[in-house]
Amino acid sequence: MESDNELKGEGNSYDYGARMLDPRIGRWFAPDPLERDYPSLSTYGYVANSPIIFTDPDGQKIRLKFKSPEARDAYIQLVESTLNCSYIVTLKTVEDDLGYSSEIVLTKIDGIEANLSEKQKAFLKDYKGAIDAEATVRQEIVRNDKGTTVGDFRTNKLDIEDVKKFDEAGEFGASSAGSLIHETIEQLEKCQAGFCPGEGLAEKYDANGKVDLTNYKGPHSAGIKAEDRANGNTRTEGQKFDTFTEKDGSTTKQLVVPTANGSINVIKKNTPKPITPKK
Numbered sequence: 001m002e003s004d005n006e007l008k009g010e011g012n013s014y015d016y017g018a019r020m021l022d023p024r025i026g027r028w029f030a031p032d033p034l035e036r037d038y039p040s041l042s043t044y045g046y047v048a049n050s051p052i053i054f055t056d057p058d059g060q061k062i063r064l065k066f067k068s069p070e071a072r073d074a075y076i077q078l079v080e081s082t083l084n085c086s087y088i089v090t091l092k093t094v095e096d097d098l099g100y101s102s103e104i105v106l107t108k109i110d111g112i113e114a115n116l117s118e119k120q121k122a123f124l125k126d127y128k129g130a131i132d133a134e135a136t137v138r139q140e141i142v143r144n145d146k147g148t149t150v151g152d153f154r155t156n157k158l159d160i161e162d163v164k165k166f167d168e169a170g171e172f173g174a175s176s177a178g179s180l181i182h183e184t185i186e187q188l189e190k191c192q193a194g195f196c197p198g199e200g201l202a203e204k205y206d207a208n209g210k211v212d213l214t215n216y217k218g219p220h221s222a223g224i225k226a227e228d229r230a231n232g233n234t235r236t237e238g239q240k241f242d243t244f245t246e247k248d249g250s251t252t253k254q255l256v257v258p259t260a261n262g263s264i265n266v267i268k269k270n271t272p273k274p275i276t277p278k279k
């Protein structure tokens, strides 16, 4: 195997610095072929600046495949920024019968987690729960995929650019973190129910030709619960739009409209809690 110096040249800062820590943190930092191909956006910078880190050695059961290096970078960036950069995300290459070959490794940077907000802590708890679960979350991370609106239960695809739209549309309603954890927990529950990627509700029709949502409802509602925790509000689904009851008593109507280029428009309308005059 090549050494880092051979690979990246003398004096390479962050990556090389991080690799020096290898003996302490063990096998999780073994070089990942994908990382080597796409060394952009290196998360090792945080490690170099704050070398007191440790890794949870338990199961790593979020397995992803990436449509492109951009999809990979966008996913990692979203998880890290959601966790306020108190964790770094690295990928471990695994052999997966179903082709999902990148396993998520969360590495904590000591002393920063305390600064997380309640919503960020909620996301972390659910995300870690998925990583430590017995069943495996499998997701293919795509960008502006025309067949995928945010997440697709059946194909296990997650459109990371769609997910980012929720924060871009402003506060209230669904956040990008909420959207991401919804799809993650939904796929975890789907796997626990014994369904593989490509399987699931959409192919199941009842005698009247109606889609049987039985297999979808449980995972979807578990996804909404996790989403509510990360959003810090409560979502009620409607025919045309969703309504969110916010912590401050205001109400947000939210509409998601797929666009022709595979993206989505997210429209949020927040109505403050009516002021009841004091008698």
Ligand SMILES: [Zn+2]
Residues within 6 Å of the ligand: 182, 186, 219, 220, 221, 223, 224
């Ligand atoms: Zn869902």
